[in-house]
Amino acid sequence: MLKKNNSTPLYNQLVDVLIEHIKTNLDIDEKMLSEREICLKYDVSRTTVRAALNELEEMGYIFKRHGKGTFVSGLWKEMQNLSEAYSFTEQMKQLGKIPHSQVLSLEYIVANQDLAKNVGIQEGEHVYKMKRLRSADGMPMMYETTFIPAYLFPDLTISKLESMPLYELYPQVYNQDIKYADEEFYASVLQAKESEELGLPAGSACLRIRRTTYSQENKIIEYTLSVARGDQFVYKIRHSKK
Amino acid sequence: MLKKNNSTPLYNQLVDVLIEHIKTNLDIDEKMLSEREICLKYDVSRTTVRAALNELEEMGYIFKRHGKGTFVSGLWKEMQNLSEAYSFTEQMKQLGKIPHSQVLSLEYIVANQDLAKNVGIQEGEHVYKMKRLRSADGMPMMYETTFIPAYLFPDLTISKLESMPLYELYPQVYNQDIKYADEEFYASVLQAKESEELGLPAGSACLRIRRTTYSQENKIIEYTLSVARGDQFVYKIRHSKK
DNA sequence: GAGTGGTCTAGACCACGGT
DNA sequence: CCGTGGTCTAGACCACTCC
Numbered sequence: 001m002l003k004k005n006n007s008t009p010l011y012n013q014l015v016d017v018l019i020e021h022i023k024t025n026l027d028i029d030e031k032m033l034s035e036r037e038i039c040l041k042y043d044v045s046r047t048t049v050r051a052a053l054n055e056l057e058e059m060g061y062i063f064k065r066h067g068k069g070t071f072v073s074g075l076w077k078e079m080q081n082l083s084e085a086y087s088f089t090e091q092m093k094q095l096g097k098i099p100h101s102q103v104l105s106l107e108y109i110v111a112n113q114d115l116a117k118n119v120g121i122q123e124g125e126h127v128y129k130m131k132r133l134r135s136a137d138g139m140p141m142m143y144e145t146t147f148i149p150a151y152l153f154p155d156l157t158i159s160k161l162e163s164m165p166l167y168e169l170y171p172q173v174y175n176q177d178i179k180y181a182d183e184e185f186y187a188s189v190l191q192a193k194e195s196e197e198l199g200l201p202a203g204s205a206c207l208r209i210r211r212t213t214y215s216q217e218n219k220i221i222e223y224t225l226s227v228a229r230g231d232q233f234v235y236k237i238r239h240s241k242k
Numbered sequence: 243m244l245k246k247n248n249s250t251p252l253y254n255q256l257v258d259v260l261i262e263h264i265k266t267n268l269d270i271d272e273k274m275l276s277e278r279e280i281c282l283k284y285d286v287s288r289t290t291v292r293a294a295l296n297e298l299e300e301m302g303y304i305f306k307r308h309g310k311g312t313f314v315s316g317l318w319k320e321m322q323n324l325s326e327a328y329s330f331t332e333q334m335k336q337l338g339k340i341p342h343s344q345v346l347s348l349e350y351i352v353a354n355q356d357l358a359k360n361v362g363i364q365e366g367e368h369v370y371k372m373k374r375l376r377s378a379d380g381m382p383m384m385y386e387t388t389f390i391p392a393y394l395f396p397d398l399t400i401s402k403l404e405s406m407p408l409y410e411l412y413p414q415v416y417n418q419d420i421k422y423a424d425e426e427f428y429a430s431v432l433q434a435k436e437s438e439e440l441g442l443p444a445g446s447a448c449l450r451i452r453r454t455t456y457s458q459e460n461k462i463i464e465y466t467l468s469v470a471r472g473d474q475f476v477y478k479i480r481h482s483k484k
Numbered sequence: 485g486a487g488t489g490g491t492c493t494a495g496a497c498c499a500c501g502g503t
Numbered sequence: 504c505c506g507t508g509g510t511c512t513a514g515a516c517c518a519c520t521c522c
Binding site: 251252286 | 509510511512518519
């Protein structure tokens with residue numbers, strides 16, 4: 001069943017096998033095999049089994065009860081929608097829409113004190129400032145202003161920006177792998193100028209988003225301010241108790 | 243250093259010790275002791291050390307690099323602000339404001355098909371419907387409509403609801419421990435009637451929130467629709483890559 | 485090659501839930 | 504009492520990074 005000399009770890013193989021088993025054979029709240037039974041069935045140690053079960057628990061497939069057993073959770077269906085994706089391109093593709101980004105401007109500027117703080121550099125260093133209009137199936141969806149520290153991204157050009165999504169450009173061209181992104185957002189209404197860009201009446205509901213993206217080395221690689229159509233963006237999050 | 247016959251697990255004790263060590267002695271990006279060094283220093287097995295380090299990594303205190311070592315992350319400062327709290331009462335207290343909830347109405351109703359689905363019961367079963375106006379330092383902040391399945395919460399009364407916050411009532415009075423809550427929200431504008439409740443002009447920005455709260459047994463214990471002042475609520479979330 | 489984190493084994497004892 | 508998940512040990516080998 002499991003291949004011991006495979007490059008993928010045993011517990012990851014076990015995760016895949018168990019997910020398949022759950023999806024095809026088990027219902028919600030149904031009891032699974034015990035940890036020791038899984039050990040015997042797949043000929044692996046209990047450490048390996050527990051590593052796999054922990055993964056499954058984090059993914060929302062199962063939950064455990066001390067002294068009782070392990071049970072199917074059936075949350076994985078809902079989990080699918082809960083956005084792990086923070087890329088506009090990916091989000092739109094998931095919704096079955098064709099994303100498009102139009103670069104409206106690209107400037108090479110000097111950071112003032114406030115901007116320097118937000119992109120993690122010293123005052124006076126250089127930053128690229130880019131404005132983009134992002135659409136899905138031809139409908140304007142959001143208007144973004146992005147700041148990128150120049151020291152990490154030399155020779156940024158519009159042609160590079162238009163060649164691929166920003167979140168592919170970072171790792172593939174500039175060797176900057178994304179670790180995580182923090183977002184703050186709040187409800188607001190469109191101002192006159194913004195309403196023109198998005199083709200909506202002034203006073204329409206919108207979501208204002210402030211995003212800071214960090215690299216594996218904990219450097220800020222992007223700081224973005226967005227204005228998104230309120231009628232098109234629904235955020236989903238899960239608060240877990242401990 | 244660590245107490246082997248303590249009721250709290252060794253790896254949890256180790257977590258506390260290491261957090262204290264990081265906070266007092268180490269800077270961001272500084273290298274920590276290796277796993278094997280920690281084994282020797284505290285006289286525990288590597289399994290125990292790795293359990294503790296995994297906790298620390300999840301909490302944002304450290305990050306690991308295969309072949310290089312374990313390093314201080316310094317994200318825990320920011321993490322504090324990223325909302326784990328999904329209770330209005332707790333949120334307001336953290337901001338140093340005095341929260342108040344006024345129960346406007348409490349009804350005992352029969353669920354139609356749509357409502358039944360949202361609270362996880364059968365059509366025709368009973369549900370409590372409650373409306374609340376929530377304020378901070380006397381300022382109306384949000385207007386909530388909450389649905390609670392009656393079978394889990396017999397004899398719900400206004401006096402019970404006013405005696406303590408809902409998220410304390412669930413576990414303490416009805417023995418329903420919260421597992422997690424899912425929230426969906428989007429930007430909108432206040433309608434005429436809502437603007438009266440909140441004391442704001444019609445057309446003001448607002449956040450519309452839909453929350454479903456689940457118990458440890460995966461039962462829905464609350465379904466809430468909220469309208470919150472757009473100028474007072476900022477959501478913060480973190481998207482982690484893998 | 486030396487040191488690191490990543491995976492894995494084959495045991496052990498404990499605490500909890502139900503019979 | 505037995506079976507469950509929770510914790511813990513003392514090893515082992517692998518893959519990665521740097522010298």
